[in-house]
Amino acid sequence: MIFILIVTLLIYAGLVFYVAWSGYRGIGIKGNRWFLIAYSIIMLFLSVSFILARFGSGSTLLAVIGNYWLALFSLSLMILPLVHLIMLILRLTSLHREKTRVAAARIAFVVLVAALAYGSYMAYTPKVNTYTIDIDKSYPEDLNVVMFSDTHFGYLSGKKHAERLVKEVNELEPDLIIIPGDIIDDDLEIVEKKQIFNILGGLEARLGVYGSLGNHDKFRGELSELITAIETANIEILYDETVTIEGGLALIGRKDYSEGERLATEQLTSQLDQSLPIILLDHQPYEYDEAEQAGVDLVVSGHTHRGQVMPGNLITNRLFENDWGYLKKGQLHTIVSSGYGFWGPPIRIGTQSEIVQIHINFNN
Structure with a gap:
């Protein structure tokens, strides 16, 4: 080392x-x-x-x-x-x-x-990328889901970036909002000082706002303090946890891949009714085979930033089975976002900050 x-x-x-x-x-x-x-x-x-x-x-x-x-x-x-x-x-x-x-x-x-x-x-100028997927399971209605990741709120991704996020997400009129990790950039104090969570509390979705943690969602205190702070924004953090929301839709939020000790996807799905549509929030886009075998229908991730600055995209493309966009494996749909924010240099070349809109059609 x-x-x-x-x-x-x-x-x-x-x-x-x-x-x-x-x-x-x-x-x-x-x-x-x-x-x-x-x-x-x-x-x-x-x-x-x-x-x-x-x-x-x-x-x-x-x-x-x-x-x-x-x-x-x-x-x-x-x-x-x-x-x-x-x-x-x-x-x-x-x-x-x-x-x-x-x-x-x-x-x-x-x-x-x-x-x-x-x-x-x-x-600093995000675009909206839209995907339409079909899940062969029953649910009372088709859903408009909005996903964003890797906001990395901190010194350079601050109040204005958060305000734009809330405005643009709400304009999409989502039924459900999901956030697969890296909400903050390692420093909870600066995020709280900028009142980012007060701003994020303005996100609106009738089925709720749910998130998981990423490798940068850390700080010097106890992790429970971080989760509590994020949840003041009415974002329910799923930390190796499952929840079944209105109408019978199952959500799973996994611990980040970097934590090592986390429950297997199969252990998490075993707690659920397999006939329900299952969406998995997993910050880093790994273990798709395990997710498919465990009966997951959709995995949403971030982490890669699509390399952020070219030719970094060539590296992420080699490292991950899906480093950006949409990939289907059997019945499993996977969507990876390039992220709403950035890490380190506040630039993107060859990529762009994004919000992801997912139209899910069910076998109603």
Whole structure:
């Protein structure tokens, strides 16, 4: 574990040096020792700001700086290699090397700013993705279910994002709202300070609002305190628990996959009437075979963010059987959301924040 940590830090340090040195050369100020010292101190601070905010006592300012540093850092790693490749090719021409380098640095800066603006727009401007599924079980009526996940409420996903969520979800007039995890971003105190749960209390669904917990739904106190805090928003948290709601619809909320010790899906469904439609909230999209064998009809998940920033989607696509969207296995329907919020850098490129609307048709 320590070895892996050391290797990770060394790789990160090398990449930071690459970005910092590229930026320094792009600015074009040479021979000024004081500028170099000041620039180095700023880059060192930026490179550790996210770590300090995440693992120290933290502050709002430090968290904001750290997360935006991650955004700039990740985008730079996407842009700079292409710039350097173009520069190598241009060396074969008769163009003036220094002027070309300065021009390339300016273009890279413009592209970086544009990518940051675009990524922020995609992160803070959710869309609604709609799916229609057929469940071959009886229920008094077809349902309009709204699902959202990975809100990661905290320093950068705050009150305005929560207010927009409530407004847009309520406009869909859901019969039922389900939230499969990562409601907060590890810090309950900042969420309560921003009165996020008061805002979420405005969600409206006649059959209720239900949620499960994800790997980021944690804080330094007892887990029961967190669940109690979330439930002040009239969100019933199912923590390896089942509930049968009006009309005979069964909901299961599993503990997160990262917790290790959790009940098997079969243990949870054994408590239920198998003739009822069964919806499972499981934050991480694993164990579909077990869910299908246990008689679950629909699994909703989040967690993947669909990679959040491309080419991260190529990684999540390899890691998960379904990393985003809809997949059917036998009678089992699975839907994975890219998430309403974001983790770390407040940007999305190649993905977009979303709310999921599920029209469920039953064999009435």
